[in-house]
Amino acid sequence: xxxxxxxxxxxxxxxxxxxxxxxxxxxxxxxxxxxxxxxxxxxxxxxxxxxxxxxxxxxxxxxxxxxxxxxxxxxxxxxxxxxxxxxxxxxxxxxxxxxxx
Numbered sequence: 008x009x010x011x012x013x014x015x016x017x018x019x020x021x022x023x024x025x026x027x028x029x030x031x032x033x034x035x036x037x038x039x040x041x042x043x044x045x046x047x048x049x050x051x052x053x054x055x056x057x058x059x060x061x062x063x064x065x066x067x068x069x070x071x072x073x074x075x076x077x078x079x080x081x082x083x084x085x086x087x088x089x090x091x092x093x094x095x096x097x098x099x100x101x102x103x104x105x106x107x108x
Contacts, residue, residue, distance in 0.1 A: 020051045039063060 028035035042059045062070040
């Protein structure tokens with residue numbers, strides 16, 4: 008399976024967990040307390056050695072990720088530097104929030 012397909016599968020699965028958390032308070036509390044356990048129950052793989060923390064946004068509070076600083080790697084075949092080791096996921100703002108600029 009390609010990494011793009013794996014990533015899409017992960018985000019589709021995570022989206023389903025978010026929807027379930029919106030509908031089931033007990034499930035939401037378990038997801039917040041033990042995301043890796045809930046992910047495992049739903050066949051979502053967290054890479055080995057990686058920890059996951061889920062924080063709940065509120066109407067007046069948004070959590071924004073501060074990604075790690077990208078690293079530079081030299082490609083052995085071409086002797087050029089490439090950025091590696093970081094990714095960033097964006098937040099979707101509601102229409103009320105975006106109407107204020």
